[in-house]
Amino acid sequence: MEVDKGKGEAEETRKVAEADRDTVTLKSSDGKLFEVSKEAAARLSTVLAGMIAGGSIDDNGTDLKQIGSEALENVVDYCNKHANSIPSAALISSSISFNTAPFKEPEEWERKFVDRLSHDALFDLVEAANFLGMERLLDVTCHKISEMMKGKSPDQIREVFNIKNDYTKEELEEIRQELAWAFYDD
Amino acid sequence: MSTTAAGGSGVDALCDNVLASILARLPSTSVLRCRAVCRSWRRITTARSFLVNHVTRRPLQILTRSVYGYGGREVSATPLSVAGDAHPTRLFHRTRHEPSVARSSDVLYSLDGLLVVSKLPGLFGICNPSTRQWATLPALAPEPRPFDVVTCGFYFYSPHTSSGEYRLLCQVRHKYERYYCIFSTAGDALPRRCHGRQRPPRLTTSASLPYSVPVSRRGVLHWLVHPEDAFTGMMLAFDTASEAFRLMPRPPEWAGDDTRKRKLLELDGELAVAVEKGVSTLAVWELRDYEAEVWTLRYRVEVPPPSSIFGGTTTDNHTSVEWYISWIFSAGDGAILIGQGYHGFAARLYDLREKRIRGEVSLLPRGQQPAFLVFRESLVSHGFFDLPPNSEVAHIKFN
Numbered sequence: 026m027e028v029d030k031g032k033g034e035a036e037e038t039r040k041v042a043e044a045d046r047d048t049v050t051l052k053s054s055d056g057k058l059f060e061v062s063k064e065a066a067a068r069l070s071t072v073l074a075g076m077i078a079g080g081s082i083d084d085n086g087t088d089l090k091q092i093g094s095e096a097l098e099n100v101v102d103y104c105n106k107h108a109n110s111i112p113s114a115a116l117i118s119s120s121i122s123f124n125t126a127p128f129k130e131p132e133e134w135e136r137k138f139v140d141r142l143s144h145d146a147l148f149d150l151v152e153a154a155n156f157l158g159m160e161r162l163l164d165v166t167c168h169k170i171s172e173m174m175k176g177k178s179p180d181q182i183r184e185v186f187n188i189k190n191d192y193t194k195e196e197l198e199e200i201r202q203e204l205a206w207a208f209y210d211d
Numbered sequence: 212m213s214t215t216a217a218g219g220s221g222v223d224a225l226c227d228n229v230l231a232s233i234l235a236r237l238p239s240t241s242v243l244r245c246r247a248v249c250r251s252w253r254r255i256t257t258a259r260s261f262l263v264n265h266v267t268r269r270p271l272q273i274l275t276r277s278v279y280g281y282g283g284r285e286v287s288a289t290p291l292s293v294a295g296d297a298h299p300t301r302l303f304h305r306t307r308h309e310p311s312v313a314r315s316s317d318v319l320y321s322l323d324g325l326l327v328v329s330k331l332p333g334l335f336g337i338c339n340p341s342t343r344q345w346a347t348l349p350a351l352a353p354e355p356r357p358f359d360v361v362t363c364g365f366y367f368y369s370p371h372t373s374s375g376e377y378r379l380l381c382q383v384r385h386k387y388e389r390y391y392c393i394f395s396t397a398g399d400a401l402p403r404r405c406h407g408r409q410r411p412p413r414l415t416t417s418a419s420l421p422y423s424v425p426v427s428r429r430g431v432l433h434w435l436v437h438p439e440d441a442f443t444g445m446m447l448a449f450d451t452a453s454e455a456f457r458l459m460p461r462p463p464e465w466a467g468d469d470t471r472k473r474k475l476l477e478l479d480g481e482l483a484v485a486v487e488k489g490v491s492t493l494a495v496w497e498l499r500d501y502e503a504e505v506w507t508l509r510y511r512v513e514v515p516p517p518s519s520i521f522g523g524t525t526t527d528n529h530t531s532v533e534w535y536i537s538w539i540f541s542a543g544d545g546a547i548l549i550g551q552g553y554h555g556f557a558a559r560l561y562d563l564r565e566k567r568i569r570g571e572v573s574l575l576p577r578g579q580q581p582a583f584l585v586f587r588e589s590l591v592s593h594g595f596f597d598l599p600p601n602s603e604v605a606h607i608k609f610n
Contacts, residue, residue, distance in 0.1 A: 151233070187222065191250050206343060
């Protein structure tokens with residue numbers, strides 16, 4: 026009952042202030058609706074920013090057919106958390122200092138955010154981030170997945186990520202011989 | 212079927228560019244290992260665009276050399292991280308200890324993940340420690356003897372965007388004849404004379420490194436330290452396309468005769484000289500108008516000496532030591548990397564725009580001497596490495 030009432034109220038608000046709402050409604054591939062702050066969506070996603078600027082946001086739920094509800098929920102969750110974190114903190118990062126690479130280390134909350142996800146949820150989220158042009162979320166999720174690969178042998182990587190080995194025995198032996206040193210020391 | 216979109220798709224379902232973006236974050240050794248995972252991963256991680264992107268994500272490292280045991284020498288790289296876990300990784304070491312190869316493991320230049328190593332007098336090697344590939348540059352004809360070869364600079368020459376070659380510029384003396392000579396990685400080209408200047412200056416025997424590591428700007432190499440700096444009071448420039456040499460004015464502010472007190476660097480695309488004044492003042496002059504050769508004072512900042520170099524573990528009293536700056540590199544985005552030290556070493560990132568130190572790390576344990584070169588891993592392939600990776604060549608062994 027509570028939920029329905031909430032939805033009803035949201036409907037009301039939508040009708041009252043259609044033109045200058047401060048949220049946008051996103052619709053997952055399986056038809057679920059999610060509300061996200063317009064400001065956060067525009068700031069964090071180049072695709073949503075483009076849709077908002079171009080007026081192609083549907084107030085009844087903008088269709089994102091490529092994104093499942095679980096991934097979209099995580100996207101929205103990330104946007105909300107990002108909006109609530111101190112904006113300047115995201116810009117000042119200690120670990121960037123000695124690395125001129127464009128990537129800034131994940132914040133503590135971002136780390137926790139991706140750590141609680143299952144492999145599959147993480148993969149869906151990285152695809153969603155890529156699709157929506159969410160550079161920072163893509164960075165954080167890619168970083169997390171790469172951390173899972175670091176220091177692992179090809180066999181271990183195949184096992185962890187459930188990848189089929191499509192090399193012939195001979196081909197694999199050839200690669201191993203060519204890069205023997207890379208397989209032994211870290 | 213909506214469940215497939217909602218989850219359960221696994222790593223196989225990731226599109227190539229997402230997978231490439233993940234793999235580009237891995238250290239070089241991990242990337243090489245990933246090539247053995249499956250065909251598509253090999254295809255992604257051998258694509259040139261992937262390799263170029265991978266380089267930009269590698270941390271900057273400082274090259275160091277150290278002496279171990281009886282006459283052993285090794286070259287290591289230490290990543291600059293503020294996490295306090297910066298350990299040197301050995302890149303290669305010398306396996307033979309004869310005096311004739313005493314300097315052979317010295318790294319002369321570091322560029323695009325490649326290191327130039329002196330193998331024997333007049334014989335130079337190029338290696339990529341990340342792929343463990345070696346190539347030896349063609350040797351000078353041994354006659355007439357004797358001759359000396361002094362290295363001046365190493366650069367990438369690319370007349371067309373699609374191709375290019377690495378070149379090593381040297382000053383050679385054959386008996387009474389002196390000339391500049393260019394070694395190239397292109398094909399089997401023999402070392403050739405560089406006709407941009409008929410006769411290089413005479414070298415004083417005392418100077419072990421007559422030419423500093425040059426700073427490149429738009430295809431022109433620049434040296435602050437060169438054989439004629441003392442009596443001309445000028446910088447030396449070499450145009451890598453026309454191969455012409457010329458002398459250029461240096462900044463008007465010049466802290467005496469101590470060459471250690473000024474460093475040439477490239478700052479946001481322009482040539483700059485950092486001059487140390489007193490204990491902690493750094494004046495940064497910029498050649499903003501390169502054509503008119505007009506130097507402008509861009510920054511004058513206070514950079515106090517390092518505070519935490521030894522991590523509080525030493526009992527030595529270093530308070531009387533003058534902390535002269537050993538090297539300064541541009542770290543991009545208005546920041547410079549300052550290396551200074553005496554027995555230990557500190558690397559600090561100083562933000563010139565915000566006038567503050569953004570990070571400091573005590574870099575090197577004892578026994579490690581900085582080579583004053585920065586290094587960034589690269590897996591980009593080069594045609595001149597035609598041999599398969601080899602862990603041991605001549606008297607130098609990787610890792």
